[in-house]
Amino acid sequence: MMKASIISVGTELLFGQITNTNTVYLSEQLQLLGVDVMYHYTVGDNPERLRRIIGLAYEDCDLVITTGGLGPTQDDLTKEILTEVLDDRLVTDMASLDAIEGFFKQVGRPMTENNRKQAYLPSRAVIFQNTQGTAPGFALENDGKLAICLPGPPREMTTMFEKDARPFLESKSHGLIYYKMLRTFGLGESALETAIEDLINAQTDPTLATYAKEGECSLRIASKRATAEEARTAVCEMERAVFERIGSYVYSDNNEELAQVTARRLIEGNIGFSCAESCTGGMFAAAMTDIPGISAVFDRGFVTYSNRAKTEELGVSEEILKKYGAVSKECALAMARGLSERTGSRLAVSVTGIAGPDGGTPEKPVGLVYIACVFDGKEYCKELRMPSMNRYRNRKHVVLYMLSAILRITDAASE
């Protein structure tokens, strides 16, 4: 299995002026190719430090992928240093020179002398032409060391990777990897780990890894075998064992977002819905309407922040608000019922709670939330007690609970 380091070159990255999206893209692509990514390095446009990092990378990796530092200016030195480390010399590549000259003709800008520099390439390299800009990339090998050198601008880099670098790496890759990413909701990372501890401890291949995300937890099952079919079979076997333990918490075996899965359920089931939000203040509606195509089933939403709004828009009675308060099972259900009657939506979802930081009392602390649904006339209500850490996070987490509640309810109905 090839071991790789990704080196991002550019002082602007160290200044925090741009987010490094190249690295995340390349890491995922290499994963899929069954290449082990061991390290990411970022270094500025400084020859000594760049030479140092390239040296470090080859200490325990056989593949080094660089992005950036291929430009025409003085401080673009990635190519020069890699060529020196891999014991080659730069020669003018006529095809590249033609391409660069062609590029400048096309954009109608004069080609400055330093642009010629971009056509100097290692004599033994496999050249990757740049269809999106001027700097060519290349692959260069020297006694067990492989370098792939790509431009920094994301569009140039990804286009070149797909067109040239990936096919080149596929021709080199030994063995085949298959993996599945299971997404769960309602289980903490440590609870998840405890539930599958025996599988984790016994793992060799397939491997299991858990990832905590805000309010969620993912589980990656990966296998690397001689053939794709063997790997797939091994992963599916392990997946069955995992499902026996935590299946009811898994909402996607395909690394999808909960909102995506819930929206698809509603769209495919043609389940018209409306929502009434208090503490989430529109975040649920925003999450749903972020999914293209949702307009086919989403009728309307209410953000009934004030009690007056709850009464005027949803018909929540003064009596309920007085007797039980706005944050109560009774109010949540009254909101959902009123919404259902008013809109005629098949599914009506409501939420009310105390998002914090203020407004909590001993009997009704910050983080107390009620979610109610009316679906095909059946009613549901769930009480949550969120950690009162953070208003934004609480609200976001509540939205996940609403989505998960909808999944369970519409699923139960379809049975």
Next chain:
Amino acid sequence: MMKASIISVGTELLFGQITNTNTVYLSEQLQLLGVDVMYHYTVGDNPERLRRIIGLAYEDCDLVITTGGLGPTQDDLTKEILTEVLDDRLVTDMASLDAIEGFFKQVGRPMTENNRKQAYLPSRAVIFQNTQGTAPGFALENDGKLAICLPGPPREMTTMFEKDARPFLESKSHGLIYYKMLRTFGLGESALETAIEDLINAQTDPTLATYAKEGECSLRIASKRATAEEARTAVCEMERAVFERIGSYVYSDNNEELAQVTARRLIEGNIGFSCAESCTGGMFAAAMTDIPGISAVFDRGFVTYSNRAKTEELGVSEEILKKYGAVSKECALAMARGLSERTGSRLAVSVTGIAGPDGGTPEKPVGLVYIACVFDGKEYCKELRMPSMNRYRNRKHVVLYMLSAILRITDAASE
């Protein structure tokens, strides 16, 4: 000047499952503190490799900042290794243990044994409590080597950095830095740069740097002098020069979010408001209700996604919908008027548009948006033509335009 390396710990980063936003945040923050960021390293949850990278980092840096690997699970080892490298030992920090136990009581989840591990901390460390999660962070020093150890989840990390790590670093920084971050809206980065080009070209100290953000542009004015007072004076002089050129676009001289500034205007002016959203689908209401204290002035919101909802909830006439369509100046104004009448709110804001990716036509392309306001009986309407890049980004950008419109309108009124 301190030289720093940022080490991101987490196998999921090497898998390319998440973009490393911590590093870009920390790089910018360290810049502002006058710390030189030399390298970014990313390494998986592997003790040998993590130990190796920490060793490398200290070869030419005196400050190492780590993010991640502080969780409760077996493969979270950052703390253990840093403690060993900086020649300390782990002891149970009772304050942290109490905080973690309190956290689990609040969530009503059982605290598993591995969560205690998060309260083991270096005996000589300055502890940073985690107000957003369970894993505490810390600062630890040993003969010229300084380590700052922060949790991986971005919200936990940024909150802890602002609350504890930045003040700690400020107390260490040699020479005094003063800076201001101006936030602008409505000016592109190149337009901003052109407007202050002479100041940028002439800069020595204070320095000027622009940062493009989604739909916004920030300008950093920083000075490093012998005393804080000298630095402050220099920055304020430069700020005046900048304001002469682009003052009308600046909405904060304190690096605040536009939603924050707009919400404060409404709360302090006691301006009651309601909103009616079509294309943004609740994102505006969600942005406003994300601000604590907004309930004092926010009455209610409508997400009138379907035409029927626009008619039933806001009284938009069939005629307007037929004659001009749901995405029109007329519909936006009708929505705002209906909202104003129905709620009696002093400020009524509406938006309708085509978020894409589908639903565009030649005369009404994706990205066409109308924002309308009724404030103290006066009416306003603005047409936007967003670049049709990305549904989510378009919608987010539209919310910024709504916030900015509210700022201008309520400002004009107060004059």
